Amino acid sequence: MKRTHNNGDLRLSNVNEHVDLIGWVSKKRNFGQLVFIDLRDRSGICQLVFDETMKESLKEVRNEYLLNVSGTVMKRQSSNPDLKTGEIEVKVESFEIINSAKTTPIIIADDTDALEDTRLQYRYLDLRRPIMQQKLIMRHQITRSMRDYLDNHGFIEIETPMLGKSTPEGARDYLVPSRVHPGSFYALPQSPQLYKQLLMISGFERYYQFARCFRDEDLRADRQTDFTQVDIETSFLTQDEIIDFTEEMLVKLMKDVKNIEVKRPFLRLTYKEAMNRFGSDKPDNRFGMELQELTDVFKNSSFQVFKKCIESNGYIKGIVVNDFAHISRKEIDKWTNLAKKNGAKGLVTLKAQNHTLTGSASKFLSEDEIQALYDTCKLKENDVLFIVSDTWNKTCNALGALRNGIASELGLKKKNEFSYLWVVDFPMFDWSEEEQRWVACHHPFTQPKEEDIPLLDTDQGSVRSNAYDIILNGYELGGGSLRIYDNKLQTKIFELLGLSDEDIQTKFGFFVDAFQYGTPPHGGLAFGLDRVAMILSESDSIRDVIAFPKNANAKCPMSKAPTPVDNKQLKELHIEIVD
8 A cells, every 4th residue: 555645635736746545435426438536534535537447447436445546636627615625636547445345324424414323323434524533633632732831831741540439529430349359349530639639749739631530420412421631730829820821721722723812811700790690600701691680670569579589588680682572472481491490480571662561570560660670771672671580599590591592592602702711709618408518519628718717617608719610602611729738627628518537537538648748739620621622623512522422321322331241240340230
C-alpha cells in the first residue's frame, strides 16, 4: 500500500502531481464511459475519475470498499464549493481493492436517517461519518489546548487510582467486588476529590488530570455513567486567582478551537443574583426575559392566590415574553404544566392588549395593580406576563424552567453564540426534607466564607461557601471551591452534616488523618470535558462527542454491556445472584 497525501489535503497547487491515496468509497457514479468515485478518509473527500479502460474492473466496487489508488491531480472543469478539494480531481491510472464491504445498515454521511440505537449498535460505522469524526477531532483539540495551557503554567499531570474506597455522598457508587478480600468492595471514583486534596498535602502545589469518573445515576442528553473530568487543584491561591487562570485557559481554548476572541473578565453573579434574575444557578444570558420581582406590586392584593402568598412570606415573580399574545389556550396549558413540573402550584398568564391585561386572573386585579405591572415590567402591546407565587426557591425554579423552555421554542438560543459567566457565593448547606438534616451543597470539604463562620452555630441556612461554577450557554461546564484546611473546622462541618465520629473514621479516616500534617490552603475546580466538547461542537447530545457511549438506558447497544457473567466468575468473587 502506498500513500503520498491525505484525500482532503489536495488543492490546485497539487495539479499535475502524481499521488497515491487510500480511503473508503463514499459514493460511486457511472457517467457513460467515465466512473466517478468520492474517496473518503479522515481528512476529507477527493473525487476520483476512472476512464473506460477501468470500468469493467470497477463493477464489483461498492460503497465502503477500501481502495488504494494512483493517479494524477487535475483541475476540475466545474468546481464543487461544498468540498475543500472541490477544485481538483484525481485521474486514476491504477487501483487496488484493499478490502470489500457489506452493505452498511446506516448511511455513512453527515445526514443519516438511522435511529440513535442503530447508530450506537454500529458505532464503528457511525464514527466514519465526517461530522462525527469532526466532533471527536474537536474534542482532541480541546484537550490539547487545555494541556498546553496547564503544562505552561506550572501544573503537573498525575494519575489517581481507579479502584478506591466507597464514600457514598451524592450519586451512587459503582462497586467492584474484591476476589482477594471476600465481602469487600472497591468503588470506581465519582471524582478524584480526596486524592487531589491529598496531593496538595503532599506539596505538589499545582496538579491536573484528565480523569475518568463514574456515577450510577439516571442518564440524559448531557450525562453518562462514565465520563471524563478535567481535574485541577492548586495550593496558596485565592478564589480570584483560580478564577483568573481559568478564564485565561478558556480564552485560549476558544481561540485555539473555534478561532473566537472571548473578552475577559467574564460576568460574575452571586448565586442569589443568578436565581433572582434568571431562575437558575446555571443561567443562560444569551437572551433577556429576566425574572421580575412583583411581590411589592401585590402586597395589598385581594386576589386570594397572591394574598395567601404574601401572608406566608412568599415571593411573587414574573417573566415577560414579547409579542407572545398569539398563544392559544392549549399552549398556555403546556407552559402551565411545565411550571407545575418544576415546583409551582400554578401559573398566572396575562396578555397585554389594548392598554390593559387580559386572562382568567385579570378580573381579580385592581387598576392600580395593572398599572404597576405595566410600569414595573415595561409591558408593550401583545406581550405576555407569566407569574408564579410560592417560596423563593420554587418561584425562581419554576420561572427559570419556563424561561428556558420558551427561549428554546422561540429559537433564542443560538448554538454559534458563546457566553461564559461565573456563579459564586453558593449556599454552604441545603436542608433535606427526606433525611431531615443539612446536606452539603457541593461537598463536605468546601470552605465556608470566613465572615459566615459564626453563623455555623446559629443560622446554617445563611452560610455561604467559597464555591464557584463556570457556566457556558446555560450549562455548568465545571465547578470548584476553596477547601477546608483547618482540622477543627472540618470536624465541625462533619458534625453539622450529621456524621458521627465512627462515620467520619469509616468514610474519611485516612483523609482526616492527613490534615494533621501541615495542610496548605488549597482549592481547585473540575470541568466536564464531554460537556465542553458537546457545546463547542454544537451537538445536541453528549453521546455525540464520546467515542463509545451508553444509551439512555445505560446500555451499550454495540457490545450489549452490561451482561450477565458465568457462575465461575461469581463464585471467585464470593457473589451469589438472588432473585
